Amino acid sequence: MDTAAKSAPGAASATRAADLAPHELRVLVAVDSERGFSAAAKALGLTQSAVSHSIRGTERKVGAVLFERGRKGATPTAAGAAAAAHARRVLRLLDTLAAEARGAERGTVAGPLRIAAFRSVALYLLPPVLERLTARHPGIEPEVRVVRELGAGTAGEVAQGRADLGIATIGATSPVPAGLIGDVLIEEPYSLVHPAGHPDPRSLPLVDWHENCGSYTRTWWAGQDWIPKATVLTEDDGAVLSMVSRGLGMAIMPALSLNGAPDGIEITDLGPERPSRSVGYVTTPEQAATVAVRALIRELRAAEGGAGSEARLR
Structure with missing residues (x-):
């Protein structure tokens, strides 16, 4: 790690973070996004030394080390990640300031x-x-x-x-x-989704996807002894619907995901105690x-x- 950065938090000459200029915030965001000084310099059309100098100045003003420097690039510290998030929001507000001023006029x-x-x-x-x-x-x-x-x-x-x-x-x-x-x-109720006309859809294997359920309906799911562990886990709800339409299983899905459901699918209400999202x-x-x-x-x-x-x- 560069010695200037190490001394940043305790630097006697540290100025206030309020003195940060917009161009310093842009450099901070670029280094965070690109995970490197060279890549950030390229994205901004600056030299690497200019980017490095800007980050050292920002660290002095903030009073914290923002990036760990290493062979693999620049990794934000906890302080750096927080600072970059605030920098993006401040820059966005500056854009909004100009847009709304023009709009008011x-x-x-x-x-x-x-x-x-x-x-x-x-x-x-x-x-x-x-x-x-x-x-x-x-x-x-x-x-x-x-x-x-x-x-x-x-x-x-x-x-x-x-x-x-x-x-x-x-x-x-x-x-x-x-x-x-x-x-x-929106309050989205969950429904049982299964191949149309199946005589016992609850006996089918479960098709699920990574984003489904989470904490929103976990308590309800845990109390349903008829819901098996998923045998197929997909990347999105569209893939779930496609598999259910082919007779590969049943699923429990929220209302928005059921818009445009393909042919061959039947949607069954789970009753008054059904979960919602x-x-x-x-x-x-x-x-x-x-x-x-x-x-x-x-x-x-x-x-x-x-x-x-x-x-x-x-």
Whole structure:
């Protein structure tokens, strides 16, 4: 590790983090994203020495070592990961400042709107919402990234400053992460999905996928002695539906995933005690105050019935 970086936290000449300039934040984000000074320099059109000098200066101002330097590149420390997330959010707010100032002058809303969503939301919930949003605000440019709802998931994209708003699985067992705000939009009931006309679908092997269930319905699943351990585990819900339609098993799936289900599938209600999954939006307090995010939330809340016949919008 370079000695200048080691001395950063205790440097007597350390200045305040408030003195960080936008170009220093961009360098910080680039090194975090590229995991190396050379790669970051190439991405930014700078020299490696300029990037290294900028990071050393940032470490002095922050008062913490942000990257471990090594042969394999630059690995963010815990402080570095936190700083990079804040840097992305600050840079995004600077972009928003300019966009909203121009919009206030012209009476319009314009610019990119970054949305993170998991697959079924991106396929079935968002398209009609974004259609209405862009019809009302033609200057808004939605950018949708499909993110697997595993680990930090879509909420993590928001927390890291990579998305302005995420559509996430939230609720009593999966609260909105600390530092973010949000609310539930949809309660998705789960149903039994099986080959049409099968005389005893509960006897079939279980087909499942990595994102399904999680903590949302774990208690219910644990109490169902008829649900076997999955014999087939796929990457997404579309693959599950395809396999069930071919008679390879049954599945237990939430409502959004059942939109556009292929021929050969039958959907059976699991009764009044069926589990459900709560889907909602998460954003940062700063982005929640922006015109574009507020407009998107309004359209999401107005989308009653737009999530499919089984999903109930709140």
